[in-house]
Amino acid sequence: MTYAHPHIARMSPYALAQLNAPGGKTLISLSQNESLRPPSPTALEAAATTLGTSMLYPDPDWTDLRHALADLHGIDAGGILCGSGSLDLIACLARVFSGPARAVFAPGHAYPFFRTAAQVADARFDTAEEIDAVVSVDALLEAVRPDTGLVLVANPGNPTGTRIPKSEILRLRQGLRQDILLVVDEAYGEFADHLGERCFDLVQGGNTVILRTFSKAYGMAGFRVGWGLFPPAIAQELRKVMNPNNIPASSQIAAAAAVRDDAYMRETCAMTATLRDQTAAHLRKAGLDPYPSFTNFLLLNMGSPEAAQSADTALRADGVFLRPQGGAGLPHTLRMTIADPEAMNTAIGSLMRWKEEYRA
Ligand SMILES: Cc1ncc(COP(=O)(O)O)c(C=O)c1O
Structure with a gap:
């Protein structure tokens, strides 16, 4: 029998996002900070060669x-x-x-x-x-x-x-x-x-x-x-x-x-920032509190670990996957990647429905 080094045996596997949408729901993954649009067309053409x-x-x-x-x-x-x-x-x-x-x-x-x-x-x-x-x-x-x-x-x-x-x-x-x-x-x-x-x-x-x-x-x-x-x-x-x-x-x-193709990447950053800031303003008005963001995601302060967990469960049932952050010492938060406008509308709608129903 061969044994792993003890310090490896003690480790848990790296926790990746859980992305299993319930039956009949389209998966909307806002959990891995992927880009809202595909790579530059010139990059894709070059790869094919x-x-x-x-x-x-x-x-x-x-x-x-x-x-x-x-x-x-x-x-x-x-x-x-x-x-x-x-x-x-x-x-x-x-x-x-x-x-x-x-x-x-x-x-x-x-x-x-x-x-x-x-x-x-x-x-x-x-x-x-x-x-x-x-x-x-x-x-x-x-x-x-x-x-x-x-x-x-x-x-x-x-x-x-x-x-x-x-x-x-x-x-x-x-x-x-x-x-x-x-x-x-x-x-x-x-x-x-x-x-x-x-x-x-x-x-x-x-x-x-x-x-x-x-x-x-x-x-x-x-x-x-x-x-x-x-x-x-x-x-x-x-x-x-x-x-x-x-x-x-x-x-x-x-x-x-x-x-x-720097212009394409810069355009992606500008599109992302516009959508991110609009989303943040919308959520702030609804009483959810995103932290300031310099990235392609928002960290939402849900008020308490219980609220974060409740919202996460409700959104998953709609096929919308944000990322809970208890592992990073922020159990009262959910992280939301900025995706394309359609996905963002669905996610915000789901979040608003949860907000109306949730009583702390
Ligand atoms: C802070 C930070 N560093 C590194 C990475 C890993 O990125 P890569 O896809 O280049 O391995 C990520 C991905 O989410 C990240 O957020």
Whole structure:
């Protein structure tokens, strides 16, 4: 009989969204922060051109994709690594830079996969309180421990949707010990780029990594492409544990084409923001209280864990799946992805019916 490592045997499988619509109901999934529209048509055309060469392994260095990203962001193509989604890069970072003697540290309502990545690396997972679901740099700096090795911060945050300004990220970096690796996960970064606070320049310090993904603003979750800008010494260590053929050619070429169709992605962000802000205003008027959002989702404050659970059950019965956030320490909330207008109308209608019937 073979046994798993004890720290793996202790883990529960990563909790994905439950998406089983009741019989006869159309599934409306607002639970995984997927994009409200498909990838750029040029990305889809580009992907189709590679299928005939699928007997070959893909480019292990993602050369064209890295150059497209470098041109768009004005960054060094040599510092970019790409992963099979940013989850892949987060997991590799935890494997290389944390472990039994080097704890992982994150804000209190962190993206749940950060904890999973720490558990896989057999690292302790510490958190610091947030204030009204906003990351507190003061709380992080106060609670950092002598054995902290890796700090993971999503900005904007998931599931909160809130954001801290670049000045706070800089203050965090300056307040952390130099030997701590800071990873800023900007999975929703494109939705906040209009604020003019990109953080790629922090990577020059040698101990900060910036991650992004094609899964959100680019609408390419199914292609599984994430990327990051890394200091050279960090990238060198990370590559040792990465799958050397991690991204199919069709995904690489599609992602590069999507980067070169910046206008399409920007249009997606603008459409999403308009619909998000209209939805937030509507829900606020109805007495539900979304947190401020810089992403493609809203975190709804339902007032109590009981109300959140009751609304979740009622919406599921209508085939509408939001995402409860008890696992992230926010049991009084539900997270709602911004989808196309028709899906949003159905979801809002279902929520309003629940609201009328629910008595706390
Ligand atoms: C904060 C954050 N980081 C990373 C990811 C993972 O994205 P990917 O699809 O690139 O693996 C997500 C996905 O929801 C996310 O919300």
